[in-house]
Amino acid sequence: MRLAREFAVLGLAAAACVARGAQQPLLRVVTLSTVLSEVAREVGAGHVSVAGLVHPGVDPHTFNPSPADIRAVADAQVVLASGLSLETYLDRLVAASGSGGDVVAVGDALPAAFAMPGAPGGGETDPHWWHSLDCMVAATDIVRAEFARARPASAADFLANAEGYKARLGKLKAWADAEIGRLPPNRRHLVTSHDAFGYLARDYGFEVHAISGLSTDSEADARHLAGLIDLIRREGIPAVFAEDSANPRLVENLVRETGVRLGATLYADGLGPPGSGAETFDSMYRHNVRAIVGALSAR
């Protein structure tokens, strides 16, 4: 099915090329992030073929590439990764594939002012940058510049596509500003499974209280969980959130113990699968914002 979809995409893109009388074959792009797949398709529309290796609903922190994935990387002219150490396997994957393509860790290329340190104590940078719309705009430009470098002849098209996509991101931001603006500042507490919403929190003045650290791999301890329970009671936080790619057990225990509501499941690590209502960046971001505002504004 996946193959059929890829062929369909390929076919459409090829048809677009023929229609424009372009002679060049499509730029082969491989991404390791569902969000970057969308950005690449939007910016490169008509000129690139995009294969996403990490599928929706798969935990990118612990993704395990298959031989077919390595082959796809070997054939790629451009490899797009989230960066900021999210894909701990990136160097090994690229080395194993012997790929001569350009590897762009988009998160690492973001303007330094956008990068955000992780939880206090850990020196790591939070890799979940796509939850900030400013970062998304910057990432769109990074992808556009990379495509323009690889295919200078199509640079004008890439620019026009990127501007169109950024305009839609701008509309999304206006919507999110208004939506989150309804939430009083003292209600902006985000209790989640793992620390993935730091960027959203920074943009909109939330305080994030995650059960485990920046990766879904890190394990919680009893003192931390007890501290969260005290905080929920003290601040009267009305809801906590589970995530699509993490086991909800610990969140369920928080709910049992404090009697708070369990908000709708958030998409922390990428887009949702087909039919989830979060299969595009726009719908994923709206889903998260609606879930957060809805659950936290309830009395």
Place this chain on the structure above:
Amino acid sequence: MSLHDLLLAPFSYEFMRRGLLSAVLLGVSGGLLGCVLVLRRLALMGDALSHSLLPGVAVAWLLFGTSTSALFFGGLFAGLLTALGSALLSRLTRVKEDAAFGSLFIVFFGLGVALISKLPTRINLADFLFGNVLGVGASDLRLAGAVSAGTAALFAIFYRSILLETFDPVFHRATGGRGGLVHLGFLTLTVLNLVAAMQTMGIVLALGLFLLPAVSAYLWCDRFFSMLLLSVGLAICGSVVGILVSFHAGLASGASIVLCLGAAFLVSVLFSPRYGALRGLRLGPTRPPGA
């Protein structure tokens, strides 16, 4: 910090009470089963077993999604096939039980990895198979209670058979004991306990509870019954101290309990008056009489 803050305040949280209760319940059965495992040289069975669960879990995932009970029964089925299969192989062929176990588990592990690479979504199954002692829910607790009570009851009822089969299977059979049946029953019970422990509390703690208290007790006791008691006692103490250490020091809870049990093992292995390393260094190694 008052004594109350140190020892009692942490248990004002429900998740701490649940976590401790599940560790104590499965520590009791793990302490009992662990003794037989250590004496029968099957100590690495738990480790092997944890790998062999993978294909069962993968198939359960394919058929039923992330339902925890489906994953439990999938894992249980694969674990039983491995354990009972290796017991049968060791009786029907020349291969010894540890080699049969090692061979079967790695085949199962390979099968699991292959299956997972074919799954439509490469999700992190381990995250759903292996629980966390802080995430124990009501259904987990019921499962732990039932498994633990069943294990203790079976040990009480079949104590004589287990004792004979552990120390002198030939004599056991000669006196009309159903040795094979006792052994298969024991393996079934162990698999059930391990899968339940891994699912409720995570793999590190499950393996720790099944091995460390029993090995430590083995270094102090010459009688089977006292070894069982000490092993169970150590498992309970380690769980209480470990979860408190985790609470006050902010350490991952399963690992913290295992480290406390590990400390008890280290002390035993060094200072046991008859079988410890210090005595061994002075007088040369000893072999225990009987147990």
